[in-house]
Amino acid sequence: MRAVFVGRFQPFHKGHLNAIKYILKKQKGGIFIVIGSIERFLERDNPFFFKERKEMVLRALRESKIKNFKIFGLPDFFDDKIWASKVLAVTGLKPLDTLVFSRDPWTMKSFEKIGVRVKPQPFFFNKLSATLVRKKICRQEKWEHLLPKSVSVYLKEIRAGQRLKFLAVPPEKRIVGFIREKIKEAGAKGGIVGVSGGVDSAVAAVLAKQALGNRCRFLSINFDRGSLAENISLLNKKLGGRIKILSLRSPYDCLLRRFPPGNKTARGNLKSRLIMATLYYFANFYNLLVIGTTNRSEEEVGYFTKFGDGAVDIEPISHLYKTDVLEMAKRLGVPEEIIRTKPSAGFWQGQTDEKELGVSYEQLDKILRLLVQGFKEEEISFLTDISKKKVRDVIQRKKKNTHKLLPPARIQYVN
Known part of the structure; x- marks a missing residue:
């Protein structure tokens, strides 16, 4: 039985870390961590890019000397069964071999609909939430103690405080x-x-x-x-x-x-x-x-x-x-x-x-949001269930029309 833990980790905090430690005590076969909403970034409630969130998780787990894990990313789907099935597809797991740990009602219901067992993990750090962490950072209150040390250092490296303050403005x-x-x-x-x-x-x-x-x-x-x-x-x-x-x-x-x-x-x-x-x-x-x-x-x-x-x-x-x-x-x-x-x-x-x-705007935006984060054509198609042809056509259209975003070409003189 493989354990799955899903979260947005905006940012990753001690509540997340303690939940992972708890899950690993219960499930000896390791843990599959799925970072959700990977297409969302630079928003008040989703300020961090997927690679930044993945880096937070990696640093925190290495700091705690946790080794038995794998990290995956998944965009949003506006259908609970499709989303839950995609989690299994991304992780390569089968319903009967999977145990999902979550306290989120929508997540629990989504997995139960496709026959996956769900178990709520305990609350840690007095129901600590990423929302509270972001608010404290914006208000310049003490927040470092709520995050693993390596994560708080990383947030300072990427100047998270400035970003969150900017995004707090409507x-x-x-x-x-x-x-x-x-x-x-x-x-x-x-x-x-x-x-x-x-x-x-x-x-x-x-x-x-x-x-x-x-x-x-x-x-x-x-x-x-x-x-x-x-x-x-x-x-x-x-x-x-x-x-x-x-x-x-x-x-x-x-x-x-x-x-x-x-x-x-x-x-x-x-x-x-x-x-x-x-x-x-x-x-x-x-x-x-x-x-x-x-x-x-x-x-x-x-x-x-x-x-x-x-x-x-x-x-x-x-x-x-x-x-x-x-x-x-x-x-x-x-x-x-x-x-x-x-x-x-x-x-x-x-x-x-x-x-x-050749695509809906919902599809186009998913493709563009993943492209800007460095995802490749095949990855985007697999993660979004949008055909490779449609993804390729968007990429080719971007390349073909690059000239529209540039000033007129000029002969450059050599000094």
């Missing part, structure tokens, strides 16, 4: 402060946001309004009155009726009549660049900065138009993955209809982001 508040700071630095009178009816521009617009109030302008630029007109109307109410609507259908058609016939990508990108030119016209006229609406998921894979929606002065949400933007939209009170709308640039009939990308 992300919306950080973005509002960022927008105000950049407008002030530029000596601009305010900002302008192009709103499409999608969730990204809605979030950027709401945050810009919080930051700048009446000093922010909102422009909805369209080429036909399409299916997102109702979303624009809902957002307009949220923003206090401040959205101006402008159609570029006539100049767009005029240009197409004068240009050689182009494919749908060329025509779609032309729309994006016309929107950019229009936003900058008003930005110049009123002395404003253009506020972008690109999220991190789109930016990393280059899913934007170069010198189109990628041409802005500041990018307030480009550090947020698409799934983060959706969560923020709920907190900001963005209308549910906008949140539920399938993401689309709307440049041609039937276009959707996920259809073009």
Whole structure:
């Protein structure tokens, strides 16, 4: 019988260590430690990367001279049976040969559903939690005694205190402060946001309004009155009726009549660049900065138009993955209809982001979050149950579109 102990270890503390010691006394065959939520990092409740958490566990166990263990990592699955089955797949264990130690009700129920025995371990250190440790570090209270010495040393090495203090500030508040700071630095009178009816521009617009109030302008630029007109109307109410609507259908058609016939990508990108030119016209006229609406998921894979929606002065949400933007939209009170709308640039009939990308945003974000932590194609596919082809396509798209994130290439003179 093999023992399994699952945790996020954000960070690893003495309660975790004593639980492992207890389990090893009960189960002589060693312990399989599974680090969960490996795709989560740089968040208030999940501040540490997988490799950092793994290093904490390794240092603590070596310090205690514990040798009979193996460490694994696993991302989240939003299905309890699938998640529990994946724990077995990652560890190579069978249900009848596994004993899971946990006090978490969801974890216990998940394993019981697939026929795995679960046993609660005792509480240690008066129900010590990682949440309490993080709070104490943020408040600059005494916390070192709650962690194995090697772990407290490691947290100081990676400057965990600064990170936790930064992450303790609500992300919306950080973005509002960022927008105000950049407008002030530029000596601009305010900002302008192009709103499409999608969730990204809605979030950027709401945050810009919080930051700048009446000093922010909102422009909805369209080429036909399409299916997102109702979303624009809902957002307009949220923003206090401040959205101006402008159609570029006539100049767009005029240009197409004068240009050689182009494919749908060329025509779609032309729309994006016309929107950019229009936003900058008003930005110049009123002395404003253009506020972008690109999220991190789109930016990393280059899913934007170069010198189109990628041409802005500041990018307030480009550090947020698409799934983060959706969560923020709920907190900001963005209308549910906008949140539920399938993401689309709307440049041609039937276009959707996920259809073009070949993966859902939930899948894309998992892939990107693991790639940035150094996981390889095969590892990501195995850990997430996303096909190798889809993972490979995302990697290739990132490589192909790297040029979009770089300044123009120039000849370098030798001094």
